[in-house]
Every structure is written in C-alpha cells, then in structure tokens.
Amino acid sequence: MADNNLPPGFRFFPTDEELVVHFLHRRDGILPFRPDVIPDLDVYPYNPWDLEGKALREGSKRYYYSRRVQHRVTESGYWKQMGVDEPIMSSTSSMKIVGIKKYFVFYIGEPHAAASDWTTWIMHEYSLPDSPSSSRSSSKRRSNSKKDFSRWVICKVYEQRDDDDGDGDDETELSCLDEVFLSMEDLEDISLPN
Numbered sequence: 001m002a003d004n005n006l007p008p009g010f011r012f013f014p015t016d017e018e019l020v021v022h023f024l025h026r027r028d029g030i031l032p033f034r035p036d037v038i039p040d041l042d043v044y045p046y047n048p049w050d051l052e053g054k055a056l057r058e059g060s061k062r063y064y065y066s067r068r069v070q071h072r073v074t075e076s077g078y079w080k081q082m083g084v085d086e087p088i089m090s091s092t093s094s095m096k097i098v099g100i101k102k103y104f105v106f107y108i109g110e111p112h113a114a115a116s117d118w119t120t121w122i123m124h125e126y127s128l129p130d131s132p133s134s135s136r137s138s139s140k141r142r143s144n145s146k147k148d149f150s151r152w153v154i155c156k157v158y159e160q161r162d163d164d165d166g167d168g169d170d171e172t173e174l175s176c177l178d179e180v181f182l183s184m185e186d187l188e189d190i191s192l193p194n
Helices: 016-028 134-143 176-183
Strands: 056-058 061-067 077-081 086-089 097-108 117-127 152-159
Touching: 016 061, 016 086, 016 097, 016 117, 016 152, 077 117
Parallel strands: none
Antiparallel strands: 056 061, 061 152, 077 097, 086 097, 097 117, 117 152
16 A cells, blocks of 8 residues: 555645544444545554554554454553543533543563563554443443444554654643653552552
C-alpha cells in the first residue's frame, strides 16, 4: 500500500471525534465512505516499526483499522494499556459519548516476564461505545458482560521522540495524561492509601 492515498496537498489530520464518527462508525456499520484511505490491518502480529508501507501514514503517525482483540502481542513484544479509558464526547452534545480512546505503550519482551523494556512507541485505540444509548447500556451490560471482539477499532501508532527535528508536524504527540502515565514505570506498583 502506498504511504498516502490522499491527493497532493491534502493532509489526514482528524480529531478523535472525527476518527470515530466519520470513519469508525461507518466501518463498523459496513457503510460506504469516501475516500477510503484507512487500510484494514491485523496489526498485532506486526511490531510497530514494521508498519511502514502497511498503514496510512501522515507525518509520524500511522492509522489503520483492526479487529478488537483481547491480547495485543507481537513477535517481539506486547502493547500494554496505560491508564483508564477516555470517553470521546460529541462536539454537538456534551452529554453524548461517541467513542472510547485507550492508550497503549509497546514493551519488548513477554507480557508476564519479570523484565520487559518499554519503548517510545505509543498507540491510541479508538472504539465505539458498547451501546449507542447510555440509558440502555447499563441493562445490556448486566445481561451480557462479554465484549464483542469481532468489532472494529481504529489505531493510531507513532513513536514519541525526545528531540524536535522540525519536520513541520506541529501537533503535540502526547497529551498531558499520556505524559503522566509514561512517566510511571509500572502502574501495578502504585498503592493508594485506604
């Protein structure tokens, strides 16, 4: 696949809400959409540095659709979730959740090994909420607590670099929430007072 299916002069610079509403909702519902620029990719066999030429590239970020999976393990390591899920709110209605964003960091090694090295590879995984209506979601969760792993997600993968090479990418790669979680070596080691 070419690095970019966009015409010359166009950039793929969507907000979190746009990724969920204009791309993921249509993909999950098998609705037509144009331009069809984000590829389907079963990412978890791939290490993040192997995504070149396989995912839509815009600047330092790679975008692709993938099926929701339970274990995010690759040949060299695994993606570990950092922090809690972040709701993506509608810009037209502040009370409507249109999607969920999860943060992951890539670790080299085995998932349950004593020594795993975290890398500078970051992934944001965007998924749809479990139910389109929050009033019905609590009753559905009680009746069916299993997640549907056949549903689609959009992943945005990039490498966080310490130096600014002046490549013209003026978007901040990490939010302040990302910075806090990445500064902690291992969240399981944190104990809160009772």
